[in-house]
Amino acid sequence: MKNSFDEKILEEAHDWVKANQKVVLATVIQTWGSSPRQVGSRMIVNEKGDFSGSVSGGCVESAVVRECIGLIKDNKPCKKIEFKVSNESAWEVGLACGGEIAVYLEQVN
């Protein structure tokens, strides 16, 4: 059995939409190696960059927020992004845990 949790993220997304915000769902769709969150984990982002939920342990959320804002600006329906192991010496976004994840972004419309 999986999912003894229910984070109610979609319910929150609906509340945001009702408040006339543009909302992007970001969902972990694939993982390789050790990754902090399992497939199906989700965060939501609005046009201002407010976000709720998570797709990692805080490693890539900032990049996901940027990508989501970009999706809204460009008015694109969806996009897939992948994150790999971070290079510790560089100021870049990545997963310190050594895993890889694919995150799917989709606008609620």
Added chain:
Amino acid sequence: MKLQTLKSIIEKKKNKSEFAIITNLTTGESEIFEKNKQLSKEMETYSSQIEEFFKSKKNGVIENTEIFVETYVLPIKVIVVGAVHIAQYLVDFAKSLNFEISIIDPRGYFASEQRFPDMKIINKWPDEAFKEIETNENTALVALTHDPKIDDPALQHALKKKFYYIGALGSKKTHENRCQRLKEAGFSDEQINLIHGPIGIKLGGRSAPEIALSIIAQLVSKTYNKK
């Protein structure tokens, strides 16, 4: 995702139904899959793989495709006997977990709406209350009154119905007496040993929220051990 799909998902979660969301990652189109529901022509091609994800309650991308399947499983029914102080914290902790709590307490002054807003409370004796709730191997029981008159019938019901988790509050001494009573009622040692008593993992705390936390921790751990 279409707003309409989002709304249906929330509605289905509320109505406690089991379903999956199938998303074409290339086009962004998504649809809801349910047992005995006809899939769209496009998704029909992958119906056997989708069924497989649905049956094993897994999320993932179907191999060599751009189709993502996300399954929604039913919340686990947790019956709490005793609308006591600890139960109020249990309800709080369970909010962020996929547990659906029902509280049974024949004592009206405990089982009040004011103490448990928006909760399903059955103000009856356990034998009567269980007629209103469907229970099976996927149900859990948390007995909190440590009053044999109330806890014992519930424990007997849970043992007979083979609940996957049964816990009972009370000291070691209380639990010994409880085991003795159940033995006299005809339950085997093997059955009685399935009861977690004293309930909860050893955290060390003795306050109501701490006991509730130790119970929830045990419940989650046993939920993952379950088949």
